[in-house]
Amino acid sequence: MPDDNNSFAAGDAAEDILPHQRSAPAAPRRAIRPLLLLVALVNLAWSLYQLPVSRVLESRLCREHYAAHDPSILQPDESIPEKLCKIDPVQQPLGRIQGMTEAAWVAGDFFMTIPLVCLADYLGHRFVLWLNLAPRVLLLAWTFAVGYFDRVLPVEAILAAPVFSFLGGDCVFNSIIYALVSDLTVDHVLRATFFGYVNAVSSIFSLQLGPALASASMSALLWLPLWIGIAILLLSIPVISALPLPSRTRTSSPTTADDEEEQANPHTPFLSRRHSPSPLRQPPTTMATATTLRSLTAARLRALIGLLVNRTRNLGLLLSVFFLASLASSDTKLLPLYISNRYAWTFASVGYLLSAKALFNFFLLWVAVPRALRWQQRRRSQLRGQQQQQQQRQEWGSGSGDSSSSSSSSSNNNNSRSALGVSPPVQDDDGDNDGKKTSGADGAADWWDVRRNAEVCLWFSVLGALCISGAGSVWLLVPALGVYALGIALPMFTYSLLRAPGMGLAEEGGNKNSGGDGPGARVFSVVMLVRTLGSLVGAVVMPGLWVKGLGMGVLQLPYVASALFYLVAAVVVRMIEV
Numbered sequence: 001m002p003d004d005n006n007s008f009a010a011g012d013a014a015e016d017i018l019p020h021q022r023s024a025p026a027a028p029r030r031a032i033r034p035l036l037l038l039v040a041l042v043n044l045a046w047s048l049y050q051l052p053v054s055r056v057l058e059s060r061l062c063r064e065h066y067a068a069h070d071p072s073i074l075q076p077d078e079s080i081p082e083k084l085c086k087i088d089p090v091q092q093p094l095g096r097i098q099g100m101t102e103a104a105w106v107a108g109d110f111f112m113t114i115p116l117v118c119l120a121d122y123l124g125h126r127f128v129l130w131l132n133l134a135p136r137v138l139l140l141a142w143t144f145a146v147g148y149f150d151r152v153l154p155v156e157a158i159l160a161a162p163v164f165s166f167l168g169g170d171c172v173f174n175s176i177i178y179a180l181v182s183d184l185t186v187d188h189v190l191r192a193t194f195f196g197y198v199n200a201v202s203s204i205f206s207l208q209l210g211p212a213l214a215s216a217s218m219s220a221l222l223w224l225p226l227w228i229g230i231a232i233l234l235l236s237i238p239v240i241s242a243l244p245l246p247s248r249t250r251t252s253s254p255t256t257a258d259d260e261e262e263q264a265n266p267h268t269p270f271l272s273r274r275h276s277p278s279p280l281r282q283p284p285t286t287m288a289t290a291t292t293l294r295s296l297t298a299a300r301l302r303a304l305i306g307l308l309v310n311r312t313r314n315l316g317l318l319l320s321v322f323f324l325a326s327l328a329s330s331d332t333k334l335l336p337l338y339i340s341n342r343y344a345w346t347f348a349s350v351g352y353l354l355s356a357k358a359l360f361n362f363f364l365l366w367v368a369v370p371r372a373l374r375w376q377q378r379r380r381s382q383l384r385g386q387q388q389q390q391q392q393r394q395e396w397g398s399g400s401g402d403s404s405s406s407s408s409s410s411s412n413n414n415n416s417r418s419a420l421g422v423s424p425p426v427q428d429d430d431g432d433n434d435g436k437k438t439s440g441a442d443g444a445a446d447w448w449d450v451r452r453n454a455e456v457c458l459w460f461s462v463l464g465a466l467c468i469s470g471a472g473s474v475w476l477l478v479p480a481l482g483v484y485a486l487g488i489a490l491p492m493f494t495y496s497l498l499r500a501p502g503m504g505l506a507e508e509g510g511n512k513n514s515g516g517d518g519p520g521a522r523v524f525s526v527v528m529l530v531r532t533l534g535s536l537v538g539a540v541v542m543p544g545l546w547v548k549g550l551g552m553g554v555l556q557l558p559y560v561a562s563a564l565f566y567l568v569a570a571v572v573v574r575m576i577e578v
Contacts, residue, residue, distance in 0.1 A: 031244050040205045041236045047210025048229035049140055055347045056147035060155040061090045082346050092547050099543025104162035106536040109169030114301055116172045125176050129240045132173050133233050135164035144226045175528035193370045195492045200365030203358050215351030314502045317576045321569050323534040328565035330538025331558045334546050342555050343474050357481045361488050369489045447500045447578035454493035458570035461487030465563035469556035502578045
C-alpha cells in the first residue's frame with residue numbers, strides 16, 4: 001500500500017503547497033473519526049423522521065377517509081387500527097404527498113447548493129455545517145405540529161416543511177463531507193476504504209439503528225422519534241465545533257470573482273488550480289460582503305458550467321452513472337410503503353426489517369468490502385512481482401540482442417494479466433514500462449479493477465431490484481434485500497474513479513489538501529449536484545410509478561424501473577476508459 005504522504009508520480013507538486021493550504025493530519029484514521037461521528041448523528045436524526053412522517057400522514061388521511069365514508073370505524077379517541085388504513089383511497093394520496101414532499105426538499109437543496117458552497121468558501125465550512133442543521137430541526141418540528149395540531153393544520157400543510165431546505169440539505173452536507181474525506185489521503189485504497197466507512201456509518205445509523213429506534217419509540221408514543229431526532233441534531237453542534245477543519249482566513253479565500261473566472265477557463269486543469277493569497281488583497285468590508293458573495297456565486301456557476309461543457313468523455317460517462325444510480329436508488333424511499341402494503345405489515349414492523357437489512361449493509365461496507373480490497377491489492381502486487389521475475393529470467397536467458405523475443409514475451413505477459421483480471425502496465429512513448437506510473441500513490445491504483453468493481457456492484461443492484469419485485473412473501477423478500485445490499489459499495493468505487501487520470505480533472509493531483517474549499521471540493525460539488533438532480537427526478541418518477549402501480553395492482557412497478565436504470569448504468573460504466 002502506498003504511503004499516505006507520497007506525491008503523485010507526475011511530480012512533487014504536493015510538496016509545493018503553501019503551509020496554510022495543508023490540512024493533512026498526521027494520522028488520517030484519527031482525523032476521520034469526528035467526521036464519521038457527525039455523519040452518524042445527522043443520518044440517525046434523519047432516519048427518525050422517515051417512518052413517523054409516513055405514519056402521521058397515513059393516520060390523518062385514514063381518519064379523514066373513514067370520517068367521510070364510514071364513521072362507525074372510528075374509535076372513541078378517533079383513532080383507527082393501522083391495518084384498516086392499507087387501502088388505495090388512503091395509500092394513493094399518501095404516496096403523492098410523500099413524493100411531493102421529497103421532491104420539494106431535494107429541489108430546494110439542489111438550487112441552493114452553489115450559493116451555500118460559495119458561502120462555505122467565504123465563511124468556512126463549519127458555519128455552513130451548523131446552518132445545515134437548521135432545516136432538519138425545523139422539518140422534524142413541523143412534522144410534529146402537523147400531526148399533533150390536526151384540528152388546526154390540514155394534512156397538506158406538511159408540504160411547507162421542505163421549504164426549509166433552502167438553508168441546505170443532503171447535497172450541501174455530503175459535498176463537504178466527501179471533499180474533506182477525500183483530502184485526508186492520496187492512497188487510493190485507503191481513500192476508497194474511507195468512502196466505505198462513510199457509507200457504512202450512514203447505513204448503520206440511517207437504515208439500521210434509526211428505523212429500529214423509530215419503531216421502538218413509535219410503539220410508545222408516535223411523537224417520540226421526532227423529539228429524539230431534534231435532540232440528536234442539537235448534539236451535532238459541538239461535534240461540528242470539534243471537527244479538524246483547516247484554519248483559514250478571509251484573505252486566503254478569493255474576495256473577488258477573478259479567481260473564480262480563472263476556474264471557468266476550460267484550458268486550465270480543473271483540479272490543479274490552487275488559491276494563493278495575494279498580498280494586495282485586504283479583508284472585505286461588511287458592506288462589500290453581499291456583492292462579493294453574489295459575484296462568487298455567479299463565477300462559481302460559470303466555472304461549474306464550464307467543467308460540464310468542457311468535460312472529457314470519461315467524466316461525462318461517470319457523471320451519467322452518478323445520475324442513474326441516484327435515480328434508481330430512489331426506490332429505497334418507497335420500501336416502507338411497499339412492504340407495508342404488499343405484505344400487510346405495520347410501519348413499526350417494517351422498521352425492524354429495514355434495520356436487519358442495514359446490519360448486513362454495515363458488515364459489507366465496514367468489514368467485507370475493505371478486506372476484499374486489501375486482498376485484491378495484495379493479489380495484484382503478487383502478480384506484478386511474478387511478472388517482473390519472469391521478465392528478468394527471460395531477459396537473462398535470451399540476451400540483450402533478441403529484441404523481438406522480448407517484445408513477444410511482453411505481449412504474452414500482458415495477455416496473461418488480462419486473463420487474470422489485471423490491467424497491463426502503463427507504457428511511455430518509447431514503449432518501455434514506466435514503473436513509476438504503476439507504483440506511486442494514486443498512480444499505482446489499478447483503475448481497471450476499480451471500474452470492474454463498480455460494474456459488479458451495479459449488476460448486484462439490478463439482480464436485487466428484480467428479486468425484490470418478484471418476492472411473493474416476506475421470506476423471499478429477506479434474501480432479495482440481501483442481494484440488493486451487495487451493490488451498496490458502488491459509491492466507494494465511483495468516487496474513487498473521480499481521481500483516475502482518464503477523467504481529465506488534474507494533471508498531477510498534487511493538491512492533496514486544499515482544506516475542503518479548493519477545486520477538489522468543487523468537483524465534489526458537481527458530483528453532488530448531479531446526484532441530487534438524479535434524486536430529484538427519482539422523487540418524481542418513483543412515487544408516480546408507485547401510485548400508478550397501486551391503480552394497476554402492480555406494486556412492484558418502481559423496482560422494475562429501478563432495475564432498468566441500474567442496468568443502463570452498468571452499461572455506461574463499462575464504456576469508461578481507464
